[in-house]
Amino acid sequence: xxxxKKSRKWLRNLFLAFALVIxxxxxxxxxxxxxxxxxxxxSRIKDNEKAYDPFEGxxxxxxxxxxxxxxxxxxxxxGRSDSLMIAHYDQTTNDxxxxxxxxxxxxxxxxxxxxxxxxxxxFGGPELVRKTIKQNFDIDVNYYxxxxxxGFPKIIDLLAPDGIEVDIPYEMSYGISMTLHPGKQxxxxxxxxxxxxxxxxxxxxxxxxxxxxxxxxxxxxxIGVSSLMNLPKLLGxxxxxxxxxxxxxxxxxxxxxxxxxxxxxxxxRIPVANSxxxxxxxxxxxxxxxxxxxxxxxxxxxxxxxxxxxxxxxxISS
Numbered sequence: 215x216x217x218x219k220k221s222r223k224w225l226r227n228l229f230l231a232f233a234l235v236i237x238x239x240x241x242x243x244x245x246x247x248x249x250x251x252x253x254x255x256x257s258r259i260k261d262n263e264k265a266y267d268p269f270e271g272x273x274x275x276x277x278x279x280x281x282x283x284x285x286x287x288x289x290x291x292x293g294r295s296d297s298l299m300i301a302h303y304d305q306t307t308n309d310x311x312x313x314x315x316x317x318x319x320x321x322x323x324x325x326x327x328x329x330x331x332x333x334x335x336x337f338g339g340p341e342l343v344r345k346t347i348k349q350n351f352d353i354d355v356n357y358y359x360x361x362x363x364x365g366f367p368k369i370i371d372l373l374a375p376d377g378i379e380v381d382i383p384y385e386m387s388y389g390i391s392m393t394l395h396p397g398k399q400x401x402x403x404x405x406x407x408x409x410x411x412x413x414x415x416x417x418x419x420x421x422x423x424x425x426x427x428x429x430x431x432x433x434x435x436x437i438g439v440s441s442l443m444n445l446p447k448l449l450g451x452x453x454x455x456x457x458x459x460x461x462x463x464x465x466x467x468x469x470x471x472x473x474x475x476x477x478x479x480x481x482x483r484i485p486v487a488n489s490x491x492x493x494x495x496x497x498x499x500x501x502x503x504x505x506x507x508x509x510x511x512x513x514x515x516x517x518x519x520x521x522x523x524x525x526x527x528x529x530i531s532s
Contacts, residue, residue, distance in 0.1 A: 266339030269459055272354035277305030279468070281460060282344060282358040284335060296363075297426065298332060298343070300355065302516060303468050308477035311516065312430060314423045315484045320493065320500035321350045329497050351484075351509055353516075357460045363411070365455025367403025370429075372444050372451065374436040377402045378429055380409060388414040420483075427481040434479045437472055445469055486511045 285297035302311040317332035324345045326337050334346040340358040347353050370378075377400040387393040390408035394401075401409055410429050413422040449462065471477070485503040489511070493502040 267341040269341045269344065269358055271344060271356045271358070271459070274356050275354075279303040279305065279357070279464070280353065280355045282340060282347070282355045283361065284340060284343065284358065285361045285363055296332070297423075298335075299426075300347070300353065303471075305467070305471060308471040308474075310434060310472065310477060310479040312427060312479065312481045313484060313512065313515070314427055314481070315347075316419055316423060316501055318419065318499065318501045319485060319490075320495070320502050321346060321505075324349055328495070330500055333497070350505060351512055353512060357458065357464070359456055359458035359460060362455045363407060365451060366407045366410075368451050369448065369455070370406055370433060371403040372448050374433050376400075376436070378406055378432045378436075380406075380425075380428070382409070384415070386412040386415075388412075423483055427483070431479050431481060434472070480515070482511070482515045484508050484512065 279302070281301045281303070283297070283299040283301055285299075296317065298315045298317060300313040300315070302313070303309075304311075315331060317330060319331045320328060321331045323329050323331075323334045323337060324342065326333070331343075331346060331350075334343045338345075340360065344355045344358065347355060379398065379400050381398045382394050382396050384396050385393065386408065390411050392405070392408045394405065394408055394412070406429055410422065410426045412425070413419055415421055417424070445466070449465070485501055485508050489507040490501045490503040493500050
C-alpha cells in the first residue's frame with residue numbers, strides 16, 4: 215500500500231515538474247519573442263501585401279522545400295526587387311542549397327514579354343516572380359519571403375553574435391554610408407550589410423552576389439544550439455522585416471534540422487559562367503542568357519549529391 219502511494223506521488227511530482235518546464239518554456243518563448251519585436255524599427259515591407267496576387271506555390275514534394283527570397287534596401291523606387299534567391303532545403307539530409315539569380319537576367323515574364331527578372335516583382339509581386347521562374351527555369355517554388363534589408367544587421371547579430379570574418383580586397387565606401395577598409399577582419403551586423411550591399415567596383419552585381427552568398431554560407435556555419443534558443447527572439451525581429459507565407463511550424467522544422475543535422479550549404483549563381491552576354495535592349499542593359507545551359511545547370515545542382523564541385527566550376531569569369 216505504501217509502495218503504491220509512493221509510486222503515485224512520484225508520478226505526480228514528475229508530471230508537475232514536466233508541466234513547470236513546459237510553462238517556463240512558454241514564458242521564455244513569449245518573452246524572447248516580445249524582446250525581438252522591441253528590437254525592430256518601423257518597416258514598410260508589408261504595406262503592399264494585400265496588393266499582391268495570391269501566391270500559388272506548389273505543394274512540397276519528397277521533403278524538398280524551395281523558398282523564393284526577395285530582398286531590397288527599402289524597395290527600388292520602381293518597385294523592383296533588389297536581390298533574388300531560391301533557398302532549397304532537403305528535409306532528409308538537412309542540406310541547404312542557395313541559388314542567386316542576377317537581377318538583370320533577361321527572361322520572358324508571363325504577360326509582359328522579355329524583361330529583367332527583377333521587374334517581375336514590380337509587375338505582379340512574388341506570385342509573378344514564381345511564375346517567371348517556373349516558365350523559364352522549370353523550378354517549382356513552394357514559399358516566398360520578402361525581406362527588408364534594414365533588419366539584416368539585427369538578424370545577423372542574433373544568428374552570429376561573434377561576427378563574420380571576411381577578407382576585403384579594397385576600400386568599399388560608395389553607396390553604403392560607411393567605409394570598409396582592406397584586409398581580413400570580423401564584421402558585425404551593420405558592417406556586414408555594407409559589405410553585401412557594395413557593388414561599385416569592376417564586378418558590379420556579380421561581386422555583390424558573391425559576397426551575399428559568402429556571408430550567408432558563413433552565417434549558416436555558425437548556427438548552433440544557441441541560435442535555436444534565440445529562435446523566438448529571431449521570429450520577433452523578423453516579423454517586422456519579413457513578409458512571408460512560410461508558417462512558423464515549417465520555420466522551426468528547418469531550423470531544428472539545420473542545428474541538429476550535419477548539413478552542408480552549396481551555392482550557385484544564375485547565369486552560370488560562359489552562358490550569357492551583355493546586351494543593350496529597350497529595357498536597359500541586360501544579361502542575355504543561354505536558357506538551356508542555365509536550366510541544365512540548375513537541374514544538376516539541385517539533384518546532385520556533390521553540388522559543391524559543380525558550384526566551384528561556376529566562379530566569376532569576368
